Amino acid sequence: MLCFDPGDAAYLAELAEFVAVPSISRDASSATMGAAAQWLAGQLRFADAQVVATDGHPVVVGAWLGAAGAPTVLVYGHYDVQPTGAEAEWATPPFQLTVDGDVIRGRGVSDDKGPVYIVLKTAQAFLALEGRLPLNVKFLFEGEEEIGSPHLPAFVADHASDLAADLVISADGAMWRPDEPSVAVKSKGLASMDIVVHGASTDLHSGRYGGTVANPLHVLADILASLHRPDGAVAVGGFYDGIPELSPQRRREIADIAFDVPRYLAELGLTEPHGEPGFTTLERLWERPTLEINGVRGGGKYTVIPHVAVANVSCRLVPGQDPDAVIEAIAAHVTARQAAGARVEVRADDARVPAYTMPGNHPAIRAATAALQAVYPGQRVLLTCIPGTLPATTLFERVLGAKTLFFSFSTADEKLHAPNEYLRIRRLKEGMRAWEHLWRLLATRHTPT
């Protein structure tokens, strides 16, 4: 076994450099994004890594191909992060990696800089201690995952032969719970859009015009309220089209998994579940699509009738749903609610990702399961679903013909996308040990197809 100690201060100091770059793909300058990419390339000198420009933020690619005859894997991850949200809600500055007891805190430590860092250190440890990696490893790190990977498809298509691999291993895609090992065999798709309501040509004084013109915020509230039925189901006609019925067997499998709903809620500060009727919380999470309003903006706390109001809406999709059809169904539902004196518009985002699945008996799933059993002896490895979206998976399948194994060591409860994102420090060490086992297993016992 490789010998290293990622809890070591030097390791955390190095990860802190990566976290310190505020690589928010939605907002950051190209200089900032470039700095994060360069940092990664610096870590990947052993793989002759390059920062390659795209029409958006650059990608970092590299390859170590010294294991003649062994399989080739493509490691995927991303160096971009979500916006911080309200900085006042952070206990410590978001781009300053902070050790707090058993965890480290900072934007991106869990999604996805920490998990990417685990792979870097694993590869470097192999090279330092054994002079080689056990199999051929290519690396592809992008800077646009959090905005739907708009330029990744063109890049992968243009570099398909360079990126060719037997298997993609994603350092992105958190495990669902910290206290039990799991391998995800499914992730949800994504379709998102803005609903924009236009009223008068300018903001109006709410006294001098109130009650005589349509208020875009009222129209928007009506539309948003109409998207769900009172029981929690999505009310958009056609939204659930194409989804196979949940089989009694799958229901039993899910019911078999220890999942304490009151505890799940309590950790979120909640006491009552919510969601589509006829399904348990875990079924809702893993097997059912969702439609969530992510944001609403309009006017403010002053006496105004705003001339425009905007809602940001996203849907998580399951196998059987077509992202384009979902967007069309919502657009039809919304635009049917045009109100006199207002104009309603749906602006669908370009990024449309169908759900992704991997067979539970795939050799890579078996290797990952064995690797996790080595690191967490005596524990059952669950086959789970990622209710989040990893747009690259369907792309790799389509263009490279390779399945993607999710192998991240972040956990779903680590406030990904929220203030005070954190990562459990022990997972750095566990993750490196697991990547070591996985690579050895893929190289010797399991030949990915």
Add this chain to the structure above:
Amino acid sequence: MLCFDPGDAAYLAELAEFVAVPSISRDASSATMGAAAQWLAGQLRFADAQVVATDGHPVVVGAWLGAAGAPTVLVYGHYDVQPTGAEAEWATPPFQLTVDGDVIRGRGVSDDKGPVYIVLKTAQAFLALEGRLPLNVKFLFEGEEEIGSPHLPAFVADHASDLAADLVISADGAMWRPDEPSVAVKSKGLASMDIVVHGASTDLHSGRYGGTVANPLHVLADILASLHRPDGAVAVGGFYDGIPELSPQRRREIADIAFDVPRYLAELGLTEPHGEPGFTTLERLWERPTLEINGVRGGGKYTVIPHVAVANVSCRLVPGQDPDAVIEAIAAHVTARQAAGARVEVRADDARVPAYTMPGNHPAIRAATAALQAVYPGQRVLLTCIPGTLPATTLFERVLGAKTLFFSFSTADEKLHAPNEYLRIRRLKEGMRAWEHLWRLLATRHTPT
């Protein structure tokens, strides 16, 4: 007649100094608010003006009492302004007074710095040309009108004898149209609140938790949609309680006023009216209360379920409505819509203003009408309503026992509270001539009671 030319560049340069102080009562520092107050006091040296501290922004008070035996009027106005809204929507910087053809543009030029400036220049012209004012004039300018005048009641109560007057004349309270003179005999009251929906203890990743917990934005949309009926009427039980039925005579009076609804809408970029059924647009504007959502905030365009969502709501009230009862009715309506997994809270604002009325045959109304007829010969002077709110009016009536005459020369269409607020330059001159006539008439012909 006094001889002056307020279109003169020197006058506009001086007004530009006042506009340049970004005295946004909601946000500005006390230094900024103090600078605006000091500017006013500098203009009012003839009245020994003082800047007086309050628990909020300071007031500016002064008095010229050299007209022994003549009546005393108290001139009221405000030096604070609304927030700019999106600065990108301004054609020119909001705090840089800009001449654009027949108008000047800048935050506060219409509400209320321009109209206040008219009074200052009128008084200074009297003193320069005649050595005296025709009647005794006290001045009271506050810095918190746009946030509901929270500290004015205590100030007026504490200084009631200093402020005592036969009549208050408000430089605030725009005329309703630029092309016909009018005197307002009524203004609407105000009750406002925030509706806050709390969900989980932190923002949640919309993939990893979506569909299993209540989304505060969904709950808020349901609540906001429930505040109005589909036909436009307010759906809150008790909201309309206490309002006398609109008399056939008043309906006829309003129908008699030339009011071109398509043109009114076209000026706002609209084609269709909206509002409470059973009333014309002008009846809705002048005679009926309103409930408007002014702002909504929550989450953003990223994959999040926000842990809190907020709506800012305000109501314009008519005679017969009790602001406290209106707030209670809305709070009861809203909190009855508690949803599982969310907590709904109503935070009512302190400022609660009932509607204000003045008899149409009041001597001050007659004097104002005559003054306007002198400036706008041959035109009918309309008796109108201000659908906005002037909280000071009821205060002056209660504490000083004095009615308030609205005598502003801004106009309701001048984008008050919105980007690109402007004032017609000719109104500076017309306003000064009208104030001159009004003061002379009040001093000699009409003795206010």
